[in-house]
Amino acid sequence: MTQTHSPSSQVRHGVSTPIVIVGHVDHGKSTLIGRLLYDTDSLPDGRLVQIVESSRKRGLAVEWSFLLDSLQIERDQGVTVDSTRIPFQLDGRDFVIVDAPGHRQFLRNMITGAADAEAAVLVVDAAEGVREQTRRHAMLLRLIGINHVIVLLNKADSIGFDEARLKQVEGDIRQLLGRLEINVNQVIPASARDGDNIATRSEKADWYRGPTLLEALSLIQPPASRHALPFRMPVQDVYRFEGIRYVAGRIERGTVREGDLLEIGGQGQEATVAEVCRWHAPHHPVAGAGESIALRLEPDLVPDRGDLLFPAGDEAAAPLKAARLRTRLFWLRGEPLRVGESFRLRLATAEHDVTVASIDAVVDLDDLSLSPADEVPPDGFAEITLAVARNVLFDPFAPGMPDGRGVLVDRHQKIVGGAPLIGPAALPEGAKAIHPTASGVRDAVRAGLRGHGRAVFWMTGLPGAGKSTIARHAEEALSREGLHVTVLDGDTVRSGLCSDLGFSPEDRRENIRRVAHVARILADAGQIVLVALVSPLIRDRAMAKAIIGEDWHEVFVDTAPELCRRRDPKGLYAQAEEGRIAEFTGVSSAYEAPEKPDVVVPGDGDVARSVRHLTDAVHKVVR
Amino acid sequence: MALEDAHIMDGLDQLEAQSIFILREAYRKLKPLALLWSLGKDSNVMVWLARKAFMGHVPFPVMHVDTGKKFPEMYAFRDEYVKKWNLDLVLGECPPVEDMDPSLPPAARSAARKTAGLANLIDQHKFRGVVAGIRRDEQATRAKERVFSPRGAGHQWDVRNQPPEFWDQYATPYEEGMHVRVHPLLAWRELDIWRYIEREKIPLVDLYFAKDGKRYRSLGDQDITSPIESNASTVAEVIAELETSRTSERAGRAMDHESEDAFERLRVAGYL
Numbered sequence: 001m002t003q004t005h006s007p008s009s010q011v012r013h014g015v016s017t018p019i020v021i022v023g024h025v026d027h028g029k030s031t032l033i034g035r036l037l038y039d040t041d042s043l044p045d046g047r048l049v050q051i052v053e054s055s056r057k058r059g060l061a062v063e064w065s066f067l068l069d070s071l072q073i074e075r076d077q078g079v080t081v082d083s084t085r086i087p088f089q090l091d092g093r094d095f096v097i098v099d100a101p102g103h104r105q106f107l108r109n110m111i112t113g114a115a116d117a118e119a120a121v122l123v124v125d126a127a128e129g130v131r132e133q134t135r136r137h138a139m140l141l142r143l144i145g146i147n148h149v150i151v152l153l154n155k156a157d158s159i160g161f162d163e164a165r166l167k168q169v170e171g172d173i174r175q176l177l178g179r180l181e182i183n184v185n186q187v188i189p190a191s192a193r194d195g196d197n198i199a200t201r202s203e204k205a206d207w208y209r210g211p212t213l214l215e216a217l218s219l220i221q222p223p224a225s226r227h228a229l230p231f232r233m234p235v236q237d238v239y240r241f242e243g244i245r246y247v248a249g250r251i252e253r254g255t256v257r258e259g260d261l262l263e264i265g266g267q268g269q270e271a272t273v274a275e276v277c278r279w280h281a282p283h284h285p286v287a288g289a290g291e292s293i294a295l296r297l298e299p300d301l302v303p304d305r306g307d308l309l310f311p312a313g314d315e316a317a318a319p320l321k322a323a324r325l326r327t328r329l330f331w332l333r334g335e336p337l338r339v340g341e342s343f344r345l346r347l348a349t350a351e352h353d354v355t356v357a358s359i360d361a362v363v364d365l366d367d368l369s370l371s372p373a374d375e376v377p378p379d380g381f382a383e384i385t386l387a388v389a390r391n392v393l394f395d396p397f398a399p400g401m402p403d404g405r406g407v408l409v410d411r412h413q414k415i416v417g418g419a420p421l422i423g424p425a426a427l428p429e430g431a432k433a434i435h436p437t438a439s440g441v442r443d444a445v446r447a448g449l450r451g452h453g454r455a456v457f458w459m460t461g462l463p464g465a466g467k468s469t470i471a472r473h474a475e476e477a478l479s480r481e482g483l484h485v486t487v488l489d490g491d492t493v494r495s496g497l498c499s500d501l502g503f504s505p506e507d508r509r510e511n512i513r514r515v516a517h518v519a520r521i522l523a524d525a526g527q528i529v530l531v532a533l534v535s536p537l538i539r540d541r542a543m544a545k546a547i548i549g550e551d552w553h554e555v556f557v558d559t560a561p562e563l564c565r566r567r568d569p570k571g572l573y574a575q576a577e578e579g580r581i582a583e584f585t586g587v588s589s590a591y592e593a594p595e596k597p598d599v600v601v602p603g604d605g606d607v608a609r610s611v612r613h614l615t616d617a618v619h620k621v622v623r
Numbered sequence: 624m625a626l627e628d629a630h631i632m633d634g635l636d637q638l639e640a641q642s643i644f645i646l647r648e649a650y651r652k653l654k655p656l657a658l659l660w661s662l663g664k665d666s667n668v669m670v671w672l673a674r675k676a677f678m679g680h681v682p683f684p685v686m687h688v689d690t691g692k693k694f695p696e697m698y699a700f701r702d703e704y705v706k707k708w709n710l711d712l713v714l715g716e717c718p719p720v721e722d723m724d725p726s727l728p729p730a731a732r733s734a735a736r737k738t739a740g741l742a743n744l745i746d747q748h749k750f751r752g753v754v755a756g757i758r759r760d761e762q763a764t765r766a767k768e769r770v771f772s773p774r775g776a777g778h779q780w781d782v783r784n785q786p787p788e789f790w791d792q793y794a795t796p797y798e799e800g801m802h803v804r805v806h807p808l809l810a811w812r813e814l815d816i817w818r819y820i821e822r823e824k825i826p827l828v829d830l831y832f833a834k835d836g837k838r839y840r841s842l843g844d845q846d847i848t849s850p851i852e853s854n855a856s857t858v859a860e861v862i863a864e865l866e867t868s869r870t871s872e873r874a875g876r877a878m879d880h881e882s883e884d885a886f887e888r889l890r891v892a893g894y895l
């Protein structure tokens with residue numbers, strides 16, 4: 001394609017503007033992009049023929065979405081699974097169009113595609129209006145800091161471009177985005193499938209005076225320069241080549257010049273920039289935001305990865321410092337988040353051990369209201385407070401800036417959530433203030449000391465199923481092999497740690513919560529923990545699992561209810577049946593067996609065999 | 624302000640800075656790390672970027688998985704630049720093509736051979752990070768890739784279940800036997816590669832430049848790559864040619880065209 005006229009002067013040569021296309025599943029995002037590429041003649045030769053062929057094979061008319069949905073499963077199911085990035089040129093300006101999946105199951109892939117976008121097109125099916133993922137995606141746009149949003153009312157063909165109905169949907173969406181403090185740039189009635197108001201103006205909506213999608217895209221302003229802000233460079237690594245030490249990193253904002261005095265955050269030391277180093281580039285004494293460089297410092301200090309370099313001696317140019325952080329969380333783990341869980345907080349190249357000190361409010365997606373809650377559901381949004389052992393240096397999150405982009409990872413380095421840092425959190429009053437400290441001993445070191453890995457085996461089953469017996473025998477067998485094992489037994493903890501608790505659902509839940517925390521501590525110390533606890537409710541076990549984390553293994557001690565009743569080792573069934581014990585599991589309150597236990601130990605046969613079942617499972621995990 | 628200012632970065636500067644950042648992350652987080660050097664234009668750019676990242680050094684091995692079917696010019700190029708760039712070269716061999724699944728079409732079988740050679744080399748050296756020069760614009764399934772793409776034991780790409788990746792935070796392996804493919808060139812387009820080669824004066828094998836009206840746009844094995852009609856005999860002429868071209872780069876690669884999902888299946892099995 002030849003260039004017809006030059007792009008706006010602020011757009012630098014070859015710099016791409018990423019635009020993400022988001023919205024509810026099936027509202028036409030992929031179709032829109034496919035159509036856009038076709039209408040602007042951006043497809044390589046032969047691609048269209050392939051798409052026509054793929055569509056025909058599945059008995060469809062031309063499916064523009066197949067241009068993006070390159071995975072077999074995507075075409076077969078007609079759903080986008082993962083995001084795609086497609087370079088695209090418009091009047092000589094480079095864009096990258098990101099196709100994001102709309103299905104809730106693939107939210108993590110939507111975020112992967114959207115997180116670095118400078119603007120978004122929110123696609124809404126004009127007939128269906130605002131749906132759940134429309135709201136979820138809008139919320140995410142706010143949390144990841146995308147402020148420029150174009151709304152496309154798609155499939156307007158299906159309602160004949162009816163002005164009244166389109167205006168109604170427009171009102172809904174403006175209200176939604178308004179509440180999220182997102183600027184709506186344009187609301188465009190369109191048909192992606194037919195190409196109306198995509199690249200060319202449609203006659204079917206003669207009442208519409210605004211721009212086509214293509215025109216709206218060309219109005220997107222390039223981001224403001226970050227050069228004028230105070231300098232920040234998180235240390236990525238430190239190298240030594242030919243006797244010279246290089247402090248390597250990418251400048252997140254501001255500029256640095258040879259001779260500048262910098263503070264090395266985290267170390268509290270100062271050093272002067274002796275040289276701005278680049279390889280195979282003319283020497284230049286200054287470097288600015290976005291550049292990956294290496295610095296030579298004087299004195300020749302050795303910062304750590306994660307240390308933040310910033311201008312020394314200028315309070316106004318220094319980052320914030322806090323050990324309790326307020327964050328807006330988007331939660332990506334399949335299980336809920338609860339207070340007390342620990343993670344690593346990654347912030348640029350720094351990593352900090354953090355604990356969830358409080359869940360301050362959870363967003364109700366239906367009306368975007370904030371309300372207190374005990375947990376953050378999967379794919380949920382919340383305001384939470386993180387407690388850190390040491391002070392964290394940070395700049396609060398701001399749209400379009402690299403500041404405060406916190407990400408939570410679990411102990412296996414899996415990303416479980418995004419946590420943009422809003423600011424320092426106030427300390428709660430008196431006794432409630434908690435200051436967790438994290439151990440500096442790495443897992444591998446502990447495993448080396450013990451000679452084996454750690455794990456928690458959470459044994460659930462009816463009263464009388466044989467949990468304690470099996471656990472105690474297993475404890476003996478494993479100890480004899482030199483493994484470090486602890487048993488947490490229901491009755492035993494109730495005689496001490498939990499002697500204040502009864503058997504109401506609330507007390508049982510609290511009992512489980514405490515046992516889970518103790519198990520967590522023991523596992524952190526490198527132990528193998530066998531928990532023998534009825535723990536009848538799936539919900540309560542899920543809580544324990546969340547507290548314990550990846551070391552959790554659910555063991556179902558599977559014994560027929562009649563047998564438990566007959567065994568009745570403590571005479572409890574008999575008493576319960578006489579009504580002398582209220583809320584007795586298996587008699588007057590329910591037992592919910594695990595749906596997918598990691599281990600099933602049959603509890604009605606030979607004890608030695610049951611024990612072997614368990615010890616085999618332990619071996620597999622910790623060896 | 625009379626003093627000099629920081630450069631205003633153009634598109635190539637931004638791509639370069641991001642690739643350097645990625646390579647530095649890989650070197651820090653994935654040990655041992657190696658870089659796949661296919662001797663083609665993209666992997667030469669990648670070696671060059673590594674030298675940018677590490678002040679003229681490549682502080683990890685470069686692997687060449689030798690199919691034994693490369694062009695003689697490529698072997699000569701390899702031997703020359705191993706010395707000039709002071710590279711720690713690790714060579715891997717591929718099993719004979721007869722050992723591959725005979726039900727595969729011929730080009731796919733040849734690719735499977737390369738995949739097997741790569742897998743052996745990674746397992747043998749227990750590499751946890753492997754830097755590879757694929758780009759999103761080459762092929763539609765590559766457009767779905769992550770910068771850090773974890774591979775399970777058996778090197779499978781779990782394309783339906785990729786980890787989240789945002790704000791420059793990358794997944795690092797968490798189980799024995801896993802490794803991570805690192806893709807520092809994912810965001811580059813073919814034209815960017817050529818413009819960067821021009822700007823940095825990065826050496827290439829002559830096969831990329833026209834002789835008797837033909838040149839290679841992409842270099843695979845001799846038996847499965849075909850040249851295109853072209854008179855572009857310098858980097859500048861190649862750039863000019865690409866600016867008006869409408870065919871895709873891999874058009875000359877047979878394996879991409881054998882069936883609708885041929886390439887996806889190759890990649891899931893561990894192909895680049």
Ligand SMILES: Nc1nc2c(ncn2[C@@H]2O[C@H](COP(=O)(O)OP(=O)(O)OP(=O)(O)O)[C@@H](O)[C@H]2O)c(=O)[nH]1
Nearest residue numbers: 025026027028029030031079080102155191192193
């Ligand atoms: N009538 C009509 N149908 C459309 C239009 N745009 C898309 N469709 C159809 O809507 C269906 C879904 O389109 P996709 O583009 O796959 O939707 P999507 O938003 O990308 O879906 P996910 O990526 O799975 O969330 C397809 O059958 C399209 O043909 C339109 O403008 N008008």
Ligand SMILES: [Mg+2]
Nearest residue numbers: 029030079080
């Ligand atoms: Mg889609």
